[in-house]
Amino acid sequence: MILHILLLFSIYVVLCFGSSCKPSDCNHAGECIGSNPTCKCFSNKYFIGNKCQQMVDNCQPNPCKGGPCKTLVGGYSCTANFNVVKEWYIHSNLYGNYGEEQKMILAFKELDDWNRAIEITTDNYFIDGFEANPSNNDKYFKYSSDLMSIAEGLGLHHTDKFPFNSGYYHITQANFWIIGKRDVDIIISVNDEEYFFYRTLEFYVLQPEEISCIPDVTFPHCMDPYDPIFLDIKRFNIFEPEILETCGKDAAYTFRWWTFDSTETILLHFFGRTNETRLRVPPYRLWFGSHFEITMGYVVRFEFRSSVEDSCVARVARCYFKVYPEPISGKIAGGEEREVGVRQTFRLDGSKSRDFALAPNVEQKMIFRWDCSSDDDPTNSYCQDNIGTKNPKNPYPYFHPIKKKTVENIAKT
Incomplete structure (x- = not known):
């Protein structure tokens, strides 16, 4: 098993943000430069027009091989032949201030029986990641018949551009600490990488006027x-x-x-x-x-x-x-094999087992399970898996078997 670890270096700042030219002056869809009443809006691949009021039509020319196409903010959706994953969508604001928390909503029109591994990243920031399947979907997704209201409650704009308004959603957030355009990649791997779905969302990080210097x-x-x-x-x-x-x-x-x-x-x-x-x-x-x-x-x-x-x-x-985690060594005092009499009661002790990822001088907190197998009588009802200490809250490293019908018993952690 490989453990992925992230070192985060932050220089924290406390400032009051504000600007004479606000994102609302450009439909929350373009970069706003200057001061009122002479604000100037700079459009992007999402919206065009002198006030960034017109969404770019991403269905022209039709990328869906002649099938139905719906324009999304920064993308499109082919609304037919969803054989693997039903319609899905990620929505966020297009612009946000440096260092401030930005909300995003990931929505699926339906949750089927597929297993999904979802990652949301930039080139230097792992924003979110989880594995969802039919047994734990409720841990990561909630259902709403009004996704637009959910998004509006998060402070998101252009919610009228949602491709569907009923479905399952997951909320995540990010803080961006680099000025300029950030490419946010959304990767969905289905059924252990049998299928991949990918989208890049462009997000623009703005430097408020009050911040004159950023390290x-x-x-x-x-x-x-x-x-x-x-x-x-x-x-x-x-x-x-x-x-x-x-x-x-x-x-x-x-x-x-x-x-x-x-x-x-x-x-x-x-x-x-x-x-x-x-x-x-x-x-x-x-x-x-x-x-x-x-x-x-x-x-x-x-x-x-x-x-x-x-x-x-x-x-x-x-x-x-x-x-790389160090191994866990299971050790039974007196050896892993021994002979006992048919009516003899005996105790096996696994307290010398060790998790080598822990320092030698710390308490070894491990959960033990004892399994018993019979070499000469597979139908033996006394020798079975998961025997020994019965209280799961106190998983002691000891095994106290009762009388056995077999001469040789092998117990292992």
Whole structure:
């Protein structure tokens, strides 16, 4: 098993955003430059017109091989012959301010019996990822007969362009820390990569007028979530982002570090503050178990707060890496085979088993299961799988069998 891990470096900023020319002046669909009443709108591949009021017709020419086509914001939908996955759609605002949370809604017209692995990423940001199937769809999706109202409640615009208004939806959010166009890739893998569905959503990150300087930070070798570095959890690991540009020599700096899962939704550990842009992680500290889907990893977040007079400026960079988990060794005291009498009661002890991903001096918290098989009597009702300690809340490493009809019993973890 390979664990994908993400190191997140952030420079956090507290500012009051505002601008003389607002996105609403350009239909929330184009970049607005200048100040009222002389705002100028710059269109993109989604909307055109002097106020970005007209949506681009992506069905001309028809890309659906002559079949029905519906224009979407930045794309199209072929509304016939959905043999694998029914209609699906992702919707977000087209523009947003630097560092502010941006909502997105992923919707399916129907949820069928297919298994789906869904990833939402940029070239340096793993926004969301999960595996959905008929047994856990309700964990990730909710149904609504009014998807437009759901999207409007999230503060999204152009909801009248939805291709359908009833269906199943999943909400995600992202914070973008690089000015300019960001390509958000949505990848849906169906039935263990039997089919792929792919779409790129262009999102434009704006720099408010109040922010005069944004630091430039990078991790040279591990910013791509699909090209992580490899680490050994048994050794000290050092994370050191490269700060390319600051906001002046008079700025005051503070640094803090956290660990999250790689989609940055679960806080796992707070490393505390450092006096430098360098984190030295001791052995075994980067192991938190392997109970995550798809990415099965973590993110270490570094916060670099740069303060100048009454303002602070933030920047986030991410470093993705993998660790190989160490093996779990099951050990039975006295050996894995022994002979006992027909009416003899005996005890097997597995307390010396070890998870080598944990430091040698920490408590080994493992769950034990004992299985018994008979070499000479397959119909033996006393020797069966999953026997031993019966209370699942107290999985002790001991096995207390009752009288056996067999001479040889083999128990294993």
